Amino acid sequence: MMQRCLSLARQALGKTAPNPLVGSVVVKDGRIVGEGFHPGAGQPHAEVFALRQAGEQARGATIYVSLEPCNHYGRTPPCSEAVVKAGVARAIVGMVDPNPKVAGGGIARLREAGIEVIVGVEEEACRQLNEAFIHRILHHRPFGILKYAMTLDGKIATTTGHSAWVTGEDARKAVHQLRSACDAVIVGGNTVRSDNPQLTSHRTDIPNPLRVVMSRTLDLPENARLWQTEEAPTLVCTEAGVKPEFQQRLRDLGVETIELESVTPAGVMELLYDRGSLSVLWECGGTLAARAIADRSVQKVIAFIAPKIVGGKIAPSPVSDLGLETMPEALNLEHARWYAVGKDIAIEGYLSE
Numbered sequence: 022m023m024q025r026c027l028s029l030a031r032q033a034l035g036k037t038a039p040n041p042l043v044g045s046v047v048v049k050d051g052r053i054v055g056e057g058f059h060p061g062a063g064q065p066h067a068e069v070f071a072l073r074q075a076g077e078q079a080r081g082a083t084i085y086v087s088l089e090p091c092n093h094y095g096r097t098p099p100c101s102e103a104v105v106k107a108g109v110a111r112a113i114v115g116m117v118d119p120n121p122k123v124a125g126g127g128i129a130r131l132r133e134a135g136i137e138v139i140v141g142v143e144e145e146a147c148r149q150l151n152e153a154f155i156h157r158i159l160h161h162r163p164f165g166i167l168k169y170a171m172t173l174d175g176k177i178a179t180t181t182g183h184s185a186w187v188t189g190e191d192a193r194k195a196v197h198q199l200r201s202a203c204d205a206v207i208v209g210g211n212t213v214r215s216d217n218p219q220l221t222s223h224r225t226d227i228p229n230p231l232r233v234v235m236s237r238t239l240d241l242p243e244n245a246r247l248w249q250t251e252e253a254p255t256l257v258c259t260e261a262g263v264k265p266e267f268q269q270r271l272r273d274l275g276v277e278t279i280e281l282e283s284v285t286p287a288g289v290m291e292l293l294y295d296r297g298s299l300s301v302l303w304e305c306g307g308t309l310a311a312r313a314i315a316d317r318s319v320q321k322v323i324a325f326i327a328p329k330i331v332g333g334k335i336a337p338s339p340v341s342d343l344g345l346e347t348m349p350e351a352l353n354l355e356h357a358r359w360y361a362v363g364k365d366i367a368i369e370g371y372l373s374e
C-alpha cells in the first residue's frame with residue numbers, strides 16, 4: 022500500500038514545488054476505497070483526496086500516507102484534523118515531515134485522538150522520493166543535481182568542442198525525464214554558445230523546468246534556441262549594467278533577465294530558493310560545475326558514461342579544477358549506485374554535506 026502511495030505521488034513529479042510529493046490510500050477490509058496525491062502547491066493534500074474518495078467508508082479504515090499528515094494552517098487546512106474527522110482507526114505513515122511547522126505534530130495529533138499510528142513504513146523510499154523537499158526545508162536552498170554525459174575516457178566533447186552526442190538515445194530520454202522532474206535547469210554562457218541547447222523535456226505530457234543561463238558578460242548568441250522556444254520559461258542572470266540593449270532584446274523575446282550583485286552558483290541557488298524551487302539541475306560545462314561543487318550548490322551527481330573513447334589533451338572534462346592535488350582528497354560519492362541506460366551506464370551518488 023505504501024508503494025501504491027509512492028506511485029500515486031510520482032504522478033505529480035516536477036509540479037509540486039515548493040511542496041513535497043505525497044500519495045495516500047484508504048483501505049477498508051483489505052480493499053482500497055480511496056486514493057489520491059498532492060497535485061501542486063495551493064491544492065488539497067494527498068490525504069484529503071483519498072478521504073474524499075473514501076467518503077463514509079473511511080470510518081474505521083486504515084489510511085496510508087507517504088508523509089506525515091500536516092498539522093498546521095498553510096495554504097490549506099491541517100490534514101490531521103481531516104483524518105480525525107473522517108473517523109479513521111489506523112494511520113500508516115512513511116516518514117515524519119521535516120517541516121518545522123509539522124515535525125511530529127501531525128502524528129501526535131492523530132494519537133491524541135485515539136488513532137493507532139505506525140511510522141516508518143518504506144521510509145527509505147519515501148525519503149528518496151522527497152530528497153529535494155527535505156534538503157530545501159533543512160538547508161533553505163534547492164537540491165542541486167549535477168548531470169553530465171562523458172566518454173569512457175572522461176571527456177564531454179572532442180578537442181574541437183563537438184559534443185553531439187556523447188550518449189545514446191535512451192540516456193537522452195532519461196535526461197529529458199530528469200529535466201521534467203526538476204524545477205530549474207542551469208547552464209553557463211559557454212554551453213549556450215557551444216551546444217545551443219533547448220533544455221526542455223521534449224515532451225508535451227510532462228512539465229518543463231525554468232531554464233536559467235548564468236552569464237556575467239552576456240556574450241550570448243542573438244538567435245539561441247533558448248530564446249526561440251516558448252514551451253519553457255527562460256531566465257538570464259547577469260551583473261548590473263551589462264549590455265542593457267541586449268537585455269531589452271531578450272525581454273522583447275519573452276526572456277526574463279535579472280541583474281545580480283554577483284553571478285555565483287550560490288547566488289543563483291538563493292534566488293531559485295526564493296522562487297520556490299525544490300530541485301535544480303546543473304547541465305553546465307566543467308568550469309561552472311567545479312564552481313557549483315565548490316560552493317555546495319551540488320548535492321547529487323548523475324553521470325552518464327558512454328562506451329566510447331575520444332582522447333585529446335585539451336578535450337573538456339565534466340568538472341574542471343577543484344584544487345585537489347592527491348587522490349585521497351577526491352570527493353567520494355556516498356550511496357553510489359550504477360545502472361544500465363541502453364548502451365550507456367549511469368552512476369549516481371551524493372556529495373557529503
Ligand SMILES: Nc1nc(O)c(N)c(N[C@@H]2O[C@H](COP(=O)(O)O)[C@@H](O)[C@H]2O)n1
Nearest residue numbers: 043059066067088089090095096097120
Ligand atoms: N502529508 C502531506 N500531504 C501532502 O499532500 C502535502 N502536500 C503535505 N505537505 C506539508 O504541508 C506543507 C505545505 O502546506 P500547504 O500546502 O501550504 O497548506 C509542506 O511544506 C509539507 O510540510 N503533507
Ligand SMILES: [Zn+2]
Nearest residue numbers: 066090091100
Ligand atoms: Zn496536509
